[in-house]
Amino acid sequence: MSGKFNTYKGYPLVKSGNDIYYGYMQDPYVIYIQVLETREENGDQMISKVRIVQMDTNEPNPLKAFVKNAERECGLYEALDFANVWLEKALKS
Template sequence: MADKSSTLMYKGHPLRRKDNLIYYGSMADKYIIMIQVTSTTKSGDLEIADKVHLELQLTDPDLKSRDRVVKKSDLPDLFSAIDMGSIWLMRALSGK
């Protein structure tokens, strides 16, 4: 199990990756961001995300998965998704 010091953080919230899904935020909070890489292109030896699906979700385990989605968007790259996701998460957690 990874300790807190080795957790990747971005703007004060943890980033976790599982295959093509990236979760941004803490399950202890009311909201979390889910980023799904839907398409990649090859650039040299690297796979670069060129289509990304972004969702702001409630973390309430009693809700069905489709009822957890608050906002969603499709974006052209991972940077745009993380940037927009951090704004959505900040606003949602602050109650705005």
């Protein structure tokens, strides 16, 4: 599959509906961001609450792949900054 992905701080972002995947799937970990709530601001829908999950890409059982998670009342960029910290720490260990 060829194509360009949007990136944030050097890692790809893939969005499908309310789900956002952050990171390279061939790396040991990726971050899954689920949009839980949005609010209207100046006629646009803005993210207001997310669930952020660090996932182990080598775990064959999807139920065991979730390493850690958190819910945050925040916008997209704050969620991505949070995800970037988790991803960087996980990939360095």
